[in-house]
Amino acid sequence: MKKKLLFPFFLALASLCSCGGNPASSNTIFVSFYPLEDFASKIAKGKFEIENITPVGMEPHDYEPSAKLIGRMSEGKGFLANGLEMEHYLSSLPSSLLDKTLVCSKGVTTIKNDNGIVDPHIWLDPSRAKIMADNIKDFLISIDRDGASFYQDNYADIASKFDTLDAEIKEAVKTFKRKTVVVSHAAFGYLCDAYGLTQKAIHGLEPSEEPTAATMAEIIDAVKKEGITTIFAEEMVSPEIANKIAQETGAKVEVLSPIEGLEEEDVGKEDYFSIMRDNLAKLKEACCD
Numbered sequence: 172m173k174k175k176l177l178f179p180f181f182l183a184l185a186s187l188c189s190c191g192g193n194p195a196s197s198n199t200i201f202v203s204f205y206p207l208e209d210f211a212s213k214i215a216k217g218k219f220e221i222e223n224i225t226p227v228g229m230e231p232h233d234y235e236p237s238a239k240l241i242g243r244m245s246e247g248k249g250f251l252a253n254g255l256e257m258e259h260y261l262s263s264l265p266s267s268l269l270d271k272t273l274v275c276s277k278g279v280t281t282i283k284n285d286n287g288i289v290d291p292h293i294w295l296d297p298s299r300a301k302i303m304a305d306n307i308k309d310f311l312i313s314i315d316r317d318g319a320s321f322y323q324d325n326y327a328d329i330a331s332k333f334d335t336l337d338a339e340i341k342e343a344v345k346t347f348k349r350k351t352v353v354v355s356h357a358a359f360g361y362l363c364d365a366y367g368l369t370q371k372a373i374h375g376l377e378p379s380e381e382p383t384a385a386t387m388a389e390i391i392d393a394v395k396k397e398g399i400t401t402i403f404a405e406e407m408v409s410p411e412i413a414n415k416i417a418q419e420t421g422a423k424v425e426v427l428s429p430i431e432g433l434e435e436e437d438v439g440k441e442d443y444f445s446i447m448r449d450n451l452a453k454l455k456e457a458c459c460d
């Protein structure tokens with residue numbers, strides 16, 4: 172996994188998008204962003220082609236499919252979305268596509284930020300991610316009843332992976348000396364909610380939200396008071412402000428992934444579980460040193 176920040180490359184990577192030109196296969200299930208691709212691939216296991224519409228290396232919050240791509244998606248077998256306004260374009264999709272769309276957050280207990288906005292980042296809590304996977308399993312069964320036991324078995328596999336990961340995080344958090352983490356955008360609300368941590372986010376629920384002077388002052392104050400040693404940046408958001416806070420407080424900058432996408436070099440090498448464990452290792456270091 173990449174350790175450095177490579178922000179300038181993202182626009183270049185976006186131009187390498189391979190989705191958009193290929194003819195739609197009636198066997199394709201489209202997904203809005205990476206975690207859904209990973210969960211769906213692990214449950215469908217080759218029975219359907221899973222295509223992520225957000226190009227590799229691109230931040231999904233700001234992404235919108237082109238009319239041409241929406242046309243291809245409409246010809247596919249279905250579309251998996253997170254919901255909770257992760258996909259701002261969702262309600263404007265044609266009804267023919269919405270009719271075969273699964274909103275994977277169905278049944279997940281949500282939390283709101285201080286401004287009353289529902290946080291969409293449910294996948295970063297393994298217990299909630301397990302519900303998303305359960306919804307995906309039910310969706311696959313609904314479109315391929317003959318494969319029901321196959322999807323159920325695959326779901327049981329991924330469900331036990333979520334449980335193991337959950338137990339690992341619970342165990343690790345017991346050793347944390349500090350429970351406050353400074354992160355880039357407010358993606359870790361559910362992770363914090365599940366494990367008794369607190370996030371102080373530089374950006375809001377969307378990476379495009381710039382911090383106010385008051386937010387900056389509050390974060391810098393918290394870093395100094397609580398002896399926080401690490402400021403977390405992320406791969407797809409400029410680390411400029413994180414670097415500034417680090418300079419002012421003497422903290423170091425590390426990368427914590429909100430798992431909203433993979434970068435080109437991680438495709439086929441990393442998955443949700445490996446990145447969650449990488450995040451956990453970094454949190455351990457940041458909260459225990």
Ligand SMILES: [Zn+2]
Nearest residue numbers: 232358376429
């Ligand atoms: Zn996000």
